[in-house]
Amino acid sequence: MNILLTGGAGYIGSHTAALLLREGHDVTLLDNLSNSDIGVLDRLHAISNREISFVQADIRETDVLERVLVGNHIDAVIHFAGLKAVGESVRLPIAYYDNNVNGTISLLRAMQATDVRTLVFSSSATVYGDPKYLPLDEKHPTGPTNPYGQTKLHIEEILRDVAASEPLWKIAILRYFNPVGAHDSGLLGENPNGIPNNLMPFVARVAAGKLPRVEIFGDDYDTADGTGVRDYIHVADLAAGHLAALGYLSRTPPGYEVFNLGTGQGYSVKEMIAAFAAASGRPIPSVVVGRRAGDIASCYADPTRARTLLGWEARLTLADMCASAWRFQSRLAES
């Protein structure tokens, strides 16, 4: 298949591109490089030994999208492009709605105009908001607690209405839990600018000696060790979930489906730090500080639906996640 990956130069997009290339698909990456760098193309080439078609553009440029969809004979789109920092979305809601929601509308216009109606969308477990029960299945009520999550929910609703309006669309919504880890090669991974907001990249930098200690945001939660529990999923498993979703869309009638992509297993902050220390062989100093505003105690998926309908399940362990992230972090230090 010819697959367009919006946001394809980013963390999850680049891993998915590597897998699609390995599976013999042709990919086109479209990215404005607002949160990624062009160097990822060389690394994808090194991994796949394939030429990568890349378009530097913004998804709000509908005419560019139309040209790419037609010119590259695109069969399906995986829509990763988006802004994703929760804290920033609270400060800059207009930018978030414009980029994420208007960007998606622009993409849908271009797809409709060019008759490409197969779409996989990167959503997030954040659409569930505060869990009313665990594990979270897809029927759990939605109620995001920040503008970033709102953009994801709005986009899901738009996609549902679009699918209902024209019975030609094949749309899969993938609600990711906590993607972590890196490519086996050590060439692709998560390397946020500035001080990381998320736990795993923060821990990786402490292990590398680039930050002094991990701040554990609260140890008085109602969890086994008092620290927050999340469903961390290896980015390679997540990439495989996209392949499975494309396979599902190609063999089923048009429609709109929502899937959780998680492992079903939660780990605490303390367990994550211990696993990373074991994988890296480095000490990881930590200190308990106050809770982070807006955090919840526990969040993990019921991944049954993806297993049943997509034939997909996460296979890699917490040790795999930490070892691959450490390999990537170590390579960064060398380069």
Ligand code: NAD
């Ligand atoms: P990322 O920032 O690494 O990748 C997103 C890419 O989209 C970046 O390369 C960025 O330059 C590009 N982009 C952003 N706005 C664009 C625009 N208007 N036009 C063109 N390109 C644009 O993030 P990621 O972690 O790879 O996330 C991919 C998707 O998955 C995002 O939609 C994100 O919201 C979603 N998601 C991520 C996580 C996570 O924890 N990483 C969890 C749930 C959902």
Ligand code: UDP
């Ligand atoms: N966390 C932490 N210290 C950090 C970053 C995160 O203790 O420097 C905790 C956070 O409170 C949560 C877990 O680690 O319990 C995962 O946080 P992350 O930001 O990675 O993901 P999210 O909150 O989006 O699930």
